[in-house]
Amino acid sequence: MEYLVLQILPYISVTIFVVGVMYRLGKWASARIVHNIVLTPAPPTLGGAAVNYAAEVALFRSLFKGDKSLWAGAWIMHFALLNIIGGHIVGFAFLGEQFKFIGTSAELSKEMSNLLGTTFGIVIWVALLYLLYRRFAINEVKLVSAPADYLHLLLLLGIVTCGNLMRLIPEYGVHYETAQTYFIQLATFQPVHLEHINFIFVLHLLLVQILMIVFPFSKLMHLFGMFAERWIINRPYVEPAPGLPGVKVSASSSTTTVTAGGKTTAGGV
Amino acid sequence: MAGEKKYKAPNKATVAEMRALFIDPVPDERKVDEALKHLKYLVEKYRPLMLAMESCTKCGHCAENCHTYLGTRDPNNIPTNRADLFRKAWKAAYTLEGKLFGKLVGAEPLSLDTIEKMYSYFYQCNECRRCAMVCPFGIDTCEVTFAGRQLLHWLGMVPKLQAQVGAAMYRTGNHTGLPKPGLVDTCEFLEEEMLEETGVEIKIPIDKPNSDVLYIPSSADFLLNPNTMMGAAKFFHYLGVNWTMSSEIAEAGNFGLLFDQRYTMRHNIMRLLNEAVKLGVKKIVWGECGHGWRTGKMYVPSMADRPIPVPIVHLHDEVSYYIRTGQLKLNPEVNSNPTTLHDPCNFVRACNMADTLREVITAVTTDFREMTPNRERNFCCGGGSAILYDEPEMYDLRIKFSAKKAEQVRATGVGEHGEGYLVAPCSICKAQLYPMVEEHQLGVEVKGLIDLVGTALYPPIKKND
Numbered sequence A: 001m002e003y004l005v006l007q008i009l010p011y012i013s014v015t016i017f018v019v020g021v022m023y024r025l026g027k028w029a030s031a032r033i034v035h036n037i038v039l040t041p042a043p044p045t046l047g048g049a050a051v052n053y054a055a056e057v058a059l060f061r062s063l064f065k066g067d068k069s070l071w072a073g074a075w076i077m078h079f080a081l082l083n084i085i086g087g088h089i090v091g092f093a094f095l096g097e098q099f100k101f102i103g104t105s106a107e108l109s110k111e112m113s114n115l116l117g118t119t120f121g122i123v124i125w126v127a128l129l130y131l132l133y134r135r136f137a138i139n140e141v142k143l144v145s146a147p148a149d150y151l152h153l154l155l156l157l158g159i160v161t162c163g164n165l166m167r168l169i170p171e172y173g174v175h176y177e178t179a180q181t182y183f184i185q186l187a188t189f190q191p192v193h194l195e196h197i198n199f200i201f202v203l204h205l206l207l208v209q210i211l212m213i214v215f216p217f218s219k220l221m222h223l224f225g226m227f228a229e230r231w232i233i234n235r236p237y238v239e240p241a242p243g244l245p246g247v248k249v250s251a252s253s254s255t256t257t258v259t260a261g262g263k264t265t266a267g268g269v
Numbered sequence B: 001m002a003g004e005k006k007y008k009a010p011n012k013a014t015v016a017e018m019r020a021l022f023i024d025p026v027p028d029e030r031k032v033d034e035a036l037k038h039l040k041y042l043v044e045k046y047r048p049l050m051l052a053m054e055s056c057t058k059c060g061h062c063a064e065n066c067h068t069y070l071g072t073r074d075p076n077n078i079p080t081n082r083a084d085l086f087r088k089a090w091k092a093a094y095t096l097e098g099k100l101f102g103k104l105v106g107a108e109p110l111s112l113d114t115i116e117k118m119y120s121y122f123y124q125c126n127e128c129r130r131c132a133m134v135c136p137f138g139i140d141t142c143e144v145t146f147a148g149r150q151l152l153h154w155l156g157m158v159p160k161l162q163a164q165v166g167a168a169m170y171r172t173g174n175h176t177g178l179p180k181p182g183l184v185d186t187c188e189f190l191e192e193e194m195l196e197e198t199g200v201e202i203k204i205p206i207d208k209p210n211s212d213v214l215y216i217p218s219s220a221d222f223l224l225n226p227n228t229m230m231g232a233a234k235f236f237h238y239l240g241v242n243w244t245m246s247s248e249i250a251e252a253g254n255f256g257l258l259f260d261q262r263y264t265m266r267h268n269i270m271r272l273l274n275e276a277v278k279l280g281v282k283k284i285v286w287g288e289c290g291h292g293w294r295t296g297k298m299y300v301p302s303m304a305d306r307p308i309p310v311p312i313v314h315l316h317d318e319v320s321y322y323i324r325t326g327q328l329k330l331n332p333e334v335n336s337n338p339t340t341l342h343d344p345c346n347f348v349r350a351c352n353m354a355d356t357l358r359e360v361i362t363a364v365t366t367d368f369r370e371m372t373p374n375r376e377r378n379f380c381c382g383g384g385s386a387i388l389y390d391e392p393e394m395y396d397l398r399i400k401f402s403a404k405k406a407e408q409v410r411a412t413g414v415g416e417h418g419e420g421y422l423v424a425p426c427s428i429c430k431a432q433l434y435p436m437v438e439e440h441q442l443g444v445e446v447k448g449l450i451d452l453v454g455t456a457l458y459p460p461i462k463k464n465d
């Protein structure tokens, strides 16, 4: 079992993840943006559109304007998730000593790394529980949910719970060094030799790999959907010039050269 | 089998009526297969539709933001569930996860019953895009409704109302089915009316050669909203614009947007561009029609079969420009009734017009009160996409769909003394709201925006002394 999860499955799950995501994105890309369906008010400049785009992607602005509690649950969950994924990468790469780059000592850096990791782990766990609660408690959300919607949350909760157990219960703890070694061995296609691994660690890895396999075939693709859809509806729009032909124009406004205004998408059906 | 009356739905066009739209209805036993083919074609063609199928997280935020759900509490009117009519079939037929896991991931094979359900619920959507505005990803359920109605059209399932209007367009160049003599007569009548009202001789020309501006009115403005027609005429007259309308395309609306975004939409658009060249105009100016202006502004560029010969603008943008540059002398005192503005969804969420409407309305009235929410966050009137059906059970739905609007209007207090104005600068909004303000007893009169511009430019003689 351990051998399967730690040595064989990672190659399979990473391949499925990468190929699956590419397949799905390719399918999206081959569908076209036929009409201009920009959502207004739309800014006249690309810069303005970029600000809106960023506010949606980074801050979930539409959600914030409409539903503060969903926003809080969703944004905090994703913010913690982003940090946790980032934390895994730098933590394992620099063995927790990444904060040396901003001037801390190695020990302090390790402590900070541990503290941040633990905190975000607990935060995301609470946020996920709230999102799950919401799915059961709010009638409208229940009305739109398929079983898979609950399962995604349970899967993430499972992953996070394992992670937190490893953080909080020394018996299940896994050191940055161990993880780093493991990834190096995997990446260089060497047989995996690990000490101090435990059941929770294996389960954590198994669940993460299930997530990776499921990812391209599920709503988790919203990660890319966000960027793709916003690219369609958050665009600049340039209004055609006003002014009617034959009407004498007052001194204050310049003579208008009539242009066929309005940025359009590549047209034609 | 799937009983005709299992779901609330408008009466369908007959075979003859569908054939007038050049569609042969598909018999029931072939419907599912045909529908699956169209489904694949549409989803693989339109990226916004594809993304709606594949990246909704089912967060449920759209539910409380759709007035059709708020008015009926029917779960099928939750935007993402409306999209599920497509999504379930798409997943079941064309995705790996749907084939492997079925119901677990929300997949369900298409059935004749689902097609009937589509006919019901895609025609209970106002295509107002409020769901797109609130969705964290911007998933636009209106796009799903568009595609859904396209598919149904290809199967031969179109409501009588939409089908008859579409056919009238082919035949006469306007939705009301008015032939040229009828248009000319009406205009002469309105000219007399204006002369009597203002003492000024104001023309409403049709097919006048060598004009500079082609005005595209809603054909409902000839009979149902004459004040809107007269308002536009007064505005052009005031500025001395050399304008005309065309009997070939006396229609701002384009029902193609609403049930057939291919031939019907394109036919209407090409008719417009042809006329612009024939009459040699320099600019096309659009009248008060929400979905029509969306088509004119956003879909002409992608549907036209040749470069667009002249700029196309909206009347309100022109009016606000001339107000801004101080070239109109307005008498807002003549419009002193408490006034509120219903923002037509198509204007504010699809055509960038929220500021323009305010620039105009504040210049021509003295007691303007915003409703909340307003601008792009406004709720639809419940008539959007012309689901203006009169069959009792559909009419009842219209009342429910407009419940949110009624609540908003009431909260402004404009109708407290029964003399409020509800300005709704969209032909379909007007058609919906004329009866709805009575049903909900709002104490307001429904007005077009340009109507008020007209009275502020040329106050009625009686009121002046």
Ligand code: HEM
Pocket (backbone or CB within 6 Å): A057, A058, A060, A063, A073, A074, A078, A081, A131, A132, A135, A149, A152, A153, A156, A220, A222, A223, A226, B057, B058, B059, B136, B137
């Ligand atoms: C740029 C990246 C991402 C953005 C902008 C984003 C955005 C969103 C938004 C706006 C929601 C809807 C709110 C909600 O239902 O909670 C959502 C839901 C969700 N996201 Fe993300 N997401 C991103 C990446 C991810 C990733 C990488 C994962 C997991 C691997 C993920 C997992 C989830 C889950 C499970 C839900 C559903 C929550 C629920 O059931 O209520 N997201 N995401």
Ligand code: SF4
Pocket (backbone or CB within 6 Å): A144, B055, B056, B057, B058, B059, B060, B061, B062, B063, B079, B080, B134, B135, B136, B137, B138, B139
């Ligand atoms: S708001 Fe958007 S993501 Fe949420 S359920 Fe509705 S369509 Fe899906």
Ligand code: SF4
Pocket (backbone or CB within 6 Å): B065, B066, B067, B068, B077, B078, B079, B082, B124, B125, B126, B127, B128, B129, B130, B131, B132, B141, B142, B145, B380
């Ligand atoms: S477009 Fe409007 S009516 Fe249709 S689902 Fe969205 S919010 Fe509801």
Ligand code: SF4
Pocket (backbone or CB within 6 Å): B126, B127, B128, B290, B291, B343, B344, B345, B346, B347, B379, B380, B381, B382, B383, B384, B385, B386, B426, B428, B429, B432
């Ligand atoms: S009818 Fe009016 S309010 Fe309703 S969708 Fe059209 S523009 Fe929107």
